[in-house]
Structures are given as C-alpha cells and as structure tokens.
Amino acid sequence: MPAGTLYRGREGMWSWVAHRVTGVLIFFFLFVHVLDTALVRVSPEAYDEVVATYKTPIVALLEYGLVAAILFHALNGLRVIAVDFWSKGPRYQKQMLWTVVGIWVVLMAGSLYPVLGHAARELFGS
Amino acid sequence: MSADTTSAIGPVEGPAYDVDNPAPYIEAPRKRTGRTPRATRGNFEMAAWLFMRLSGVVLVVLVLGHLLIQLFLDGGVSKIGFAFVAGRWASPFWQVWDLLMLWLAMLHGANGLRTVINDYAERPNTRLWLKGLLYTATVFTILLGTLVIFTFDPNIR
Numbered sequence: 181m182p183a184g185t186l187y188r189g190r191e192g193m194w195s196w197v198a199h200r201v202t203g204v205l206i207f208f209f210l211f212v213h214v215l216d217t218a219l220v221r222v223s224p225e226a227y228d229e230v231v232a233t234y235k236t237p238i239v240a241l242l243e244y245g246l247v248a249a250i251l252f253h254a255l256n257g258l259r260v261i262a263v264d265f266w267s268k269g270p271r272y273q274k275q276m277l278w279t280v281v282g283i284w285v286v287l288m289a290g291s292l293y294p295v296l297g298h299a300a301r302e303l304f305g306s
Numbered sequence: 307m308s309a310d311t312t313s314a315i316g317p318v319e320g321p322a323y324d325v326d327n328p329a330p331y332i333e334a335p336r337k338r339t340g341r342t343p344r345a346t347r348g349n350f351e352m353a354a355w356l357f358m359r360l361s362g363v364v365l366v367v368l369v370l371g372h373l374l375i376q377l378f379l380d381g382g383v384s385k386i387g388f389a390f391v392a393g394r395w396a397s398p399f400w401q402v403w404d405l406l407m408l409w410l411a412m413l414h415g416a417n418g419l420r421t422v423i424n425d426y427a428e429r430p431n432t433r434l435w436l437k438g439l440l441y442t443a444t445v446f447t448i449l450l451g452t453l454v455i456f457t458f459d460p461n462i463r
Contacts, residue, residue, distance in 0.1 A: 204422060207415030211443065214408065214451040217391075221454050224388035224463055231386050243377060250369060257362045264359065294378040 191277045199256050202249040209246060240299035247291050248284075255280040354417050361410045368407040392460035401455055408451040416444040 219227040263269040394400045
C-alpha cells in the first residue's frame with residue numbers, strides 16, 4: 181500500500197490558498213470601506229452613525245480578523261516577492277513561511293489589546 | 307494565347323524559378339513574414355505580474371501605517387469620527403497617502419480577483435459577466451473615493 185498517493189498540499193500550496201482567501205476578503209472589505217468613507221460627503225451625522233457600528237464589540241472582532249488577514253497577506257506577499265526575486269528564495273520558501281507565521285502570531289498577540297481593548301471594556305466594564 | 311509563348315509554366319505566385327533558383331522557396335518555419343501578427347499578445351500579463359509585486363511593497367507601508375493610525379494608536383477605532391477625518395485630510399500629506407492607497411489597493415485587488423476569475427470561472431459567458439462586474443465596481447469605487455478625497459469639505463454643515 182503506497183502511502184501518500186493523495187497530495188494534501190505542503191507549505192507552498194496552503195500559503196497560496198491562504199494568500200488567495202485573505203486577498204479576496206480584504207478586497208471585499210475595501211469596497212465597503214470606500215463606501216462608508218464616502219458618507220463624509222453626505223453629512224457628519226451620517227458618517228458618525230455608520231462609524232458607530234465599527235465601534236461595537238462584534239465588529240471589533242471582525243476588525244481583529246481584518247488585521248489578521250492583512251498582516252498575513254502583507255507578510256506572505258513579501259515572502260512571495262523574495263521567492264520571485266531572491267536567488268535563494270525558492271530554496272528557503274518553507275523557512276520563510278514559518279518565519280511569516282511566527283511574526284504573524286507575535287503581531288496578532290500584540291494587537292489583542294489595542295484592537296479589542298475598547299470592546300472588552302464595553303462588555304466587562306472598565 | 308499570343309505573347310505567353312516563352313514560358314511553359316505561366317505566371318506563378320512568389321519568386322519565379324530560374325537557373326539560380328530552381329525550386330519553390332520555402333520560408334524558415336518561425337521566420338517573421340508580412341503575414342505574422344505584429345505582436346503576439348503584448349506584455350500585459352507580465353506587466354500585471356510586476357505591478358502586483360511593486361504595488362504590494364508600497365501597500366505594505368501604506369496599509370500597515372493606515373491600520374496603525376486608525377485601529378491601534380490613540381484609543382484605536384473609538385476616536386474615529388467626522389472630526390478625526392477632517393483633521394487628517396486638512397494635510398495634503400494624508401490626502402496623498404490615502405489617494406495613493408486607494409488607487410494601488412483597488413488595482414491590486416482588482417487584478418487579484420481577475421486572476422481568481424480566470425482560474426475558477428470556466429464558461430466564457432461566466433467569465434465575461436464576472437469580469438464586467440469586477441471592472442465596473444472597481445472603476446466606480448476608485449472614482450468615488452478619489453472624488454471624496456478631492457472634494458472633502460470640513461464645513462459641510
């Protein structure tokens with residue numbers, strides 16, 4: 181029984197999938213974000229009203245997710261550039277992916293309080 | 307049947323045969339001739355590939371800086387409001403920052419989604435409609451965002 185006849189992907193494939201998924205998500209948010217910002221041309225009240233929803237705890241969690249998607253896409257994008265333009269890039273693509281994941285985990289831990297602090301204060305009191 | 311008595315072959319297309327050129331001339335297989343299209347397809351895909359990398363590097367700086375200001379510093383998202391936007395767009399520096407970010411991010415994202423559509427939408431009609439929708443939404447959003455940045459009025463009320 182030969183083992184592993186079904187390709188389940190390695191670092192290269194899964195980072196490609198994650199890059200694609202985060203990219204599409206960020207792009208869809210960008211449409212919404214330009215539309216909500218356009219409300220500054222309607223009235224200060226209209227803009228502030230919509231921005232108020234961005235300050236609710238549930239949307240704060242979505243913002244944390246947005247930060248997660250953008251940070252991964254940014255760091256992995258730099259890795260893709262290194263693979264394409266650095267002569268040793270392809271050889272070190274796996275190490276670079278785990279470096280990306282490591283930096284991402286650290287930055288996401290550091291983002292917990294700044295991004296979600298206000299939501300925590302609202303939910304659990306200050 | 308009067309003047310054409312000197313040649314037994316009659317008029318032939320292309321170079322005629324003679325003693326120095328005794329056989330039909332055959333072009334080398336990949337030689338560019340008058341019939342070859344001038345450019346096969348241009349270098350659009352290569353330009354798009356390069357644009358993704360160049361805009362990507364710039365966007366890392368612009369977007370992460372934007373996130374830092376909007377979601378991390380000075381109370382994070384809590385401080386954002388019309389007054390905060392007015393304060394930032396009073397400076398040409400942030401206007402240019404946001405304008406550049408808008409254009410690069412929209413084009414970067416649109417080209418990314420174009421690639422995704424090319425990969426997964428197989429029927430020509432589906433591809434046509436999805437790309438039409440994508441390009442329409444992209445042009446609309448870029449123009450709207452640009453208009454908002456240039457016509458922003460802090461004293462709107």
